[in-house]
Amino acid sequence: MIKTGMIGFGKMAQAIVEGWNNAKMRDVVEVYAYAPHQDKLKENCARMHAIPCASPQELCQAVDVIILACKPAQVDGVIEQIAPHLHGKFVISVAAGITHERLAEPLIGIPHVSVMPNTAMAALAGTLIVEEPNTMGDKESEMLQMMFAPLAAVVPVSEALFGIAGTISGCGPAFLGLFAEALADAGVKYGLPRAIAAKLSAQTVYGAGAMLSRDGTEPSVFKNEICSPGGTTIRGIVTLEKDGFRRAVIEAIEAIQEK
Numbered sequence: 001m002i003k004t005g006m007i008g009f010g011k012m013a014q015a016i017v018e019g020w021n022n023a024k025m026r027d028v029v030e031v032y033a034y035a036p037h038q039d040k041l042k043e044n045c046a047r048m049h050a051i052p053c054a055s056p057q058e059l060c061q062a063v064d065v066i067i068l069a070c071k072p073a074q075v076d077g078v079i080e081q082i083a084p085h086l087h088g089k090f091v092i093s094v095a096a097g098i099t100h101e102r103l104a105e106p107l108i109g110i111p112h113v114s115v116m117p118n119t120a121m122a123a124l125a126g127t128l129i130v131e132e133p134n135t136m137g138d139k140e141s142e143m144l145q146m147m148f149a150p151l152a153a154v155v156p157v158s159e160a161l162f163g164i165a166g167t168i169s170g171c172g173p174a175f176l177g178l179f180a181e182a183l184a185d186a187g188v189k190y191g192l193p194r195a196i197a198a199k200l201s202a203q204t205v206y207g208a209g210a211m212l213s214r215d216g217t218e219p220s221v222f223k224n225e226i227c228s229p230g231g232t233t234i235r236g237i238v239t240l241e242k243d244g245f246r247r248a249v250i251e252a253i254e255a256i257q258e259k
């Protein structure tokens, strides 16, 4: 049993725990959680089958693995509080922009890794970008795989590319949410009831994702297979191109990278 403590129990931490619950991993990972608003924490813990802790220090004493799941600006303060309790623990940071280099000094001598998850872990269809280098030994790498491989594609990425990789998998789902909404709106425009339009657009995004994530599938090849010569899909693709669909997506990523 891997005793795991979430410091910060918001949207991301709960998506991970929902994934463990959905993957029926309650006999693999035992979850402890700390967050400042204790009433809200207790409610969330009861719903998610986690054990609430009154302080980060109490959490550290109970667990083997600590997941830093608070806001990036809170990470320094949290590490300062738990530093005396980290001996023998393994620390995983999910905080955006908190790289291995940034944690090297405060976590000297403690095995740690910076990762970038996404909330699709709740549906066992997530992505976990794992920054390299890190200070995980074989034992910690194995634990990371045991905890996350059932919820996500685990993708190691070099330090230089960690930011852009996290942007694609972290922000990309929101872009797809916008796309799914637009597809459903178009269905409603042509008379589909909202619930049916929403179900069709969600299943279409899900199915395309499942096809695209098959090993070796190139997005362009996948798209070309659906576009029969002189057919309807290619007419839609040409219109999307005219409206700058691809440029808009690439510029959205650029806007995030330049922030």
Ligand SMILES: NC(=O)c1ccc[n+]([C@@H]2O[C@H](COP(=O)([O-])OP(=O)(O)OC[C@H]3O[C@@H](n4cnc5c(N)ncnc54)[C@H](OP(=O)(O)O)[C@@H]3O)[C@@H](O)[C@H]2O)c1
Residues within 6 Å of the ligand: 007, 008, 009, 010, 011, 012, 013, 034, 035, 036, 037, 038, 040, 069, 070, 071, 072, 074, 077, 078, 094, 095, 096, 116, 117, 118, 119, 170
């Ligand atoms: N959401 C995503 O899709 C996503 C994806 C990848 C990475 N992340 C990363 O995950 C982290 C959490 O994001 P989130 O979206 O889950 O945010 P969130 O929903 O706002 O949750 C933040 C959590 O941190 C807690 N917190 C506040 N002050 C704290 C402190 N001083 N010490 C410990 N915990 C504290 C909050 O507790 P209270 O509610 O009690 O104040 C809350 O449980 C961020 O670093 C973010 O970069 C998020």
